[in-house]
Amino acid sequence: MEQETKEKCGVFGVYAPEIDVASMISLALVALQHRGQESCGITTTDQGKFNSHKGLGLVSQVFNSEEVLLPLKGGVGIGHTRYSTAGKPTLDNSQPVVVESFQGKLAIAQNGNLSTHTSLKQKLLKKGIGFFKDSDIEVIAQILASSTELSSWESRITTLMNEADGAYSLCLMTKEAVFGCRDHLGLRPLCIGSFQVKDKDGKEVTRYALASESCAFFIIGATYLREVKPGEIVRLDEKGITSTQGREPRPAFCIFEYVYFSRPDTLLENQLVINVRERLGMQLAKEAPPPVADIVVGVPESAVPAAVGYSKQSGIPLKEGLMKNRYVHRTFIQPTQTLRKLGVSMKFTPVVENLKGKRVVLIDDSIVRGNTTMNLVKLIFEAGAKEVHVRVSSPPVRSPCFMGIDMATTDQMVAYNRTEEEVCKLLGATSLKYLSFEGLETAVKEGFNQGEQLGHGYCGACFTGKYPLPVDDW
Numbered sequence: 205m206e207q208e209t210k211e212k213c214g215v216f217g218v219y220a221p222e223i224d225v226a227s228m229i230s231l232a233l234v235a236l237q238h239r240g241q242e243s244c245g246i247t248t249t250d251q252g253k254f255n256s257h258k259g260l261g262l263v264s265q266v267f268n269s270e271e272v273l274l275p276l277k278g279g280v281g282i283g284h285t286r287y288s289t290a291g292k293p294t295l296d297n298s299q300p301v302v303v304e305s306f307q308g309k310l311a312i313a314q315n316g317n318l319s320t321h322t323s324l325k326q327k328l329l330k331k332g333i334g335f336f337k338d339s340d341i342e343v344i345a346q347i348l349a350s351s352t353e354l355s356s357w358e359s360r361i362t363t364l365m366n367e368a369d370g371a372y373s374l375c376l377m378t379k380e381a382v383f384g385c386r387d388h389l390g391l392r393p394l395c396i397g398s399f400q401v402k403d404k405d406g407k408e409v410t411r412y413a414l415a416s417e418s419c420a421f422f423i424i425g426a427t428y429l430r431e432v433k434p435g436e437i438v439r440l441d442e443k444g445i446t447s448t449q450g451r452e453p454r455p456a457f458c459i460f461e462y463v464y465f466s467r468p469d470t471l472l473e474n475q476l477v478i479n480v481r482e483r484l485g486m487q488l489a490k491e492a493p494p495p496v497a498d499i500v501v502g503v504p505e506s507a508v509p510a511a512v513g514y515s516k517q518s519g520i521p522l523k524e525g526l527m528k529n530r531y532v533h534r535t536f537i538q539p540t541q542t543l544r545k546l547g548v549s550m551k552f553t554p555v556v557e558n559l560k561g562k563r564v565v566l567i568d569d570s571i572v573r574g575n576t577t578m579n580l581v582k583l584i585f586e587a588g589a590k591e592v593h594v595r596v597s598s599p600p601v602r603s604p605c606f607m608g609i610d611m612a613t614t615d616q617m618v619a620y621n622r623t624e625e626e627v628c629k630l631l632g633a634t635s636l637k638y639l640s641f642e643g644l645e646t647a648v649k650e651g652f653n654q655g656e657q658l659g660h661g662y663c664g665a666c667f668t669g670k671y672p673l674p675v676d677d678w
Contacts, residue, residue, distance in 0.1 A: 213299075213315040213608075214239035215394070216420055217282040217375035217382040219440035220411040222401045224248075226276035229283040230267040232413070232420040237263055238467055239315070239416060240287035243298035247311040250278030252379045254309050258298040280382060282375040284313035297339045300377070305349035307357070310378055312348070314341050315416055316371035316392045316608035319673050324368060344368070348376075361385055361437050362450040369673050371458070371607035373432070375414055381441035384414040388451040389672050390434030391458050391607050391663055393472060396445065397421035397428050412440045417470040428471055455661040456672035460609060462648055463598045464506055464569050473660065475651035478509045483647040484597040484639060485513025485567060492637030493518055494593040498562040501525030503569070503580060504552075510597035511567040520565060525584065527553045552580060560588035566633075570598045574618030574631060581632045591634040599641045599667040600627070606675040607663060641667050 214236030218225045229246050244266050245258030255276045259266035263285065267273060284299040300313040318324065321340040324347070329335070333346050347367060351360040357378060371391035376383040386394050397413045397420075415421060418428040432438055434453035439446040458465075461472060468478035488510065500522045502511025515522035529551055564584055571577050581592050600619035614620045619627055628636035639647075641664055649660065665671045 213287060214285040214416040214420075215282070215313040215315050215373060215375040215414070216284075216416070217313070217377065217384060217414040217440070218411070219280050219382045219413075220399075220401050221279035221442075222403050222409070222411075223279055224277055225279055225281045226273045228413075228424050229281050230263060230273060231423050232415060233263045233267075233283045233285050235420040235423045235467075236285050236416055239465070240285040243286045243295065244284060245286075245298050245300055245313075246276055246281060246283045247300040247302060247377065248276045248278035248281035249309075249311075249377060249379050252309075253278075254302055254311060254379075256300065256302060256311075258295065258300075260295055260298070280377060280379070282311055282313045282377045282382060284375075297337055297341075299341060300375075301337075301341050301345055303345045303349050306352045307360075308378060310345070310348060310357075310376060312341060312345055312377075313375045314344060315373045315394075316387070317606065318343060318368050318372065319370035319606050319675055320368055321370070340370075344372070344374070357381075357383060358437055358439065358448045358450075362448070365435065365437075365450040373416060381439050382414065383437060383439050384432050385437045385450060386432050386434055388435035388453050389456040389661075389663065390453065391456060391672075393417060393457075393461060393466065393470075394432040395428060395471070396430055396432060396438065397426035399424065399426035410444070412445055414438070414440070417466055419467045419470045422469075431473070454672075456663040457661070458607065458609065459644060459648065459662040459664045460570075460598075460605075460666060463644070465609070468506075468509060473652070480648055480651060481506075481509035481569070481597070482513035482516075483650055484569075484644065485510035485515075486517040487513075487643045487647040488567075488595055488597050488637075488639045489514045489517035491640060491643050492595055494520075494563075494565050494595070494635065496563060497565045497591070497593060499523040499525065499558065500565045500567060501559075501584070502567045503577075504528040507567050507569040507597065510569055514565065514567050514595065514597075518565075523555075523558045525555050525559050525564060525566075526580065527555060529553065552583060554583045554587035556587045559584055562589050563591040563593070564589045565593045565595055568594065568596050570601060571596055571618060571627075571631075572601045573616050574627070578631050585632070592632075593635045594628070594631060594633040594637075596636075596638045598644055599638050599664075600624075601666050603666050603669040605666050606671065607665070607673075609666070 216232040247256040300311045302311045318340040373392040373394035435451040437448040437450045500515040502508040
């Protein structure tokens, strides 16, 4: 098993009845591809008819021609990129999911996990409701579809939000509107953007979209407006944006989004992720400077901003020491341990001339299983480095995540029940230091305006073992 944690899905929704939105959604999903590479799908609606196409693989593989997109007629639509956390990585479990209900058809795309999935499923089974999938998206669908006594979709979504606990950012689509909501902790990101289209009279009108990350807006020519608030329900329709508070907020945003998951050019809490990662590196240099070193090397590509910050704060020159081959498949999808190890070796190449004879500070953003870091330390030594001081711009990962991130089990985590010195020995490094959790929070909050930190809460359970919700049901 390789080190990398796995991204947890990306969602996108758009309301623009003046145009066919399928091409726009496919472009947005490309921007969100880092959040899930197992499968993807798009569902649109045209005069009440729902049109869907889903497939296993990358967006560019599934939506690879105009012939695939042309049948997806309609100006209202949602899309999804998936990495499985609950449910197998099969086409049957790919999203969006379309269900029939007493109130009409509903399409759903989810990012996250329900921590109360098991108890909610048992409750529905006792009511005589059957299940055909093994993912928690069907639990969400059945709760929404079975709320026949409620007159509006907002009230049905509110019922779901108050019955279900866990991490979920949802895009939902009816024949008239697109809805977005975040769980009351705001664990997973979701934001709103706007763009201009021309109506049948040639007049410009403003339409709106929802996305897991703001980076999806630039690619479609939209402007970032704001985040969907924890516990908030937003409706996009002919009237624009309508907001309803579905559940009282208790913010606990996943701080690991800053460390690794979100794209560097994404805005989270109105600050650019790449700037936060640079501050993480600066804070790391304050807390854990190396004894003596010649160069700083960042693990490409996600740890490079932290390496920039570490170099800036420490005064140690930043050098390219590792080159990443972008055309090698991700190592976690390789079917055998031997192929996984070969994948790690093929993925990175040492820049020998920059490393030979040097005392190197290797910056990584996180270490979970440790296999990749172990291989990189070995590569750098084999390239002729004298010393390799590993510095990590996040705390040790010691607890699993039940909130929509695949952090592996505790027995697979290299830092679980091990001291820093023991982990260092396993990695084969000269020295090892992590950023403290306090330092992580400090670097994140430095980007807020004075007084803006009030109300910002974070989930760092993978580092601290302190969960924002009970996880016994998982």
